[in-house]
Amino acid sequence: xxxxxxxxxxxxxxxxxxxxxxxxxxxxxxxxxxxxxxxxxxxxxxxxxxxxxxxxxxxxxxxxxxxxxxxxxxxxxxxxxxxxxxxxxxxxxxxxxxxxxxxxxxxxxxxxxxxxxxxxxxxxxxx
Numbered sequence: 001x002x003x004x005x006x007x008x009x010x011x012x013x014x015x016x017x018x019x020x021x022x023x024x025x026x027x028x029x030x031x032x033x034x035x036x037x038x039x040x041x042x043x044x045x046x047x048x049x050x051x052x053x054x055x056x057x058x059x060x061x062x063x064x065x066x067x068x069x070x071x072x073x074x075x076x077x078x079x080x081x082x083x084x085x086x087x088x089x090x091x092x093x094x095x096x097x098x099x100x101x102x103x104x105x106x107x108x109x110x111x112x113x114x115x116x117x118x119x120x121x122x123x124x125x126x127x
Contacts, residue, residue: 002025002026002116004022004025004098004116004118005022005023005024006094006119007021007121011124012086013125013127016086017084018086018123020036020121021080022118023076024077032053032100032102033099033106035050035114036048036095037094038094040089045095046063047110047111048064048068049061049064049068049081050109051079055072059109063089064090067085068084069081081094087125093120093122095117095119095120096117097118
């Protein structure tokens, strides 16, 4: 069974940091672009970042530029999202996702362009 599994969420104070992980089960992440998205209660799912299969190309949503960093370790079949300087408005469920087409990279961080999703991990930024 092909699965994406997120981990690393939790409760953190404003200004703090977290690192999320997205691991693959049943397939290799190495050939595919991976995206991170988030959804806060009552809001639409929002694109956070994505990274190409080689790791050479990345993209970030405006609200996280300069604070979040996406990376991948293909040897570990895992993609990471390092989140620094966290704000209360970063509170959301964070999802990783992919689209099973090799050498594909999206023109924008649009959730509808991704067709395989993890179950999500909760991030809460609060004092």
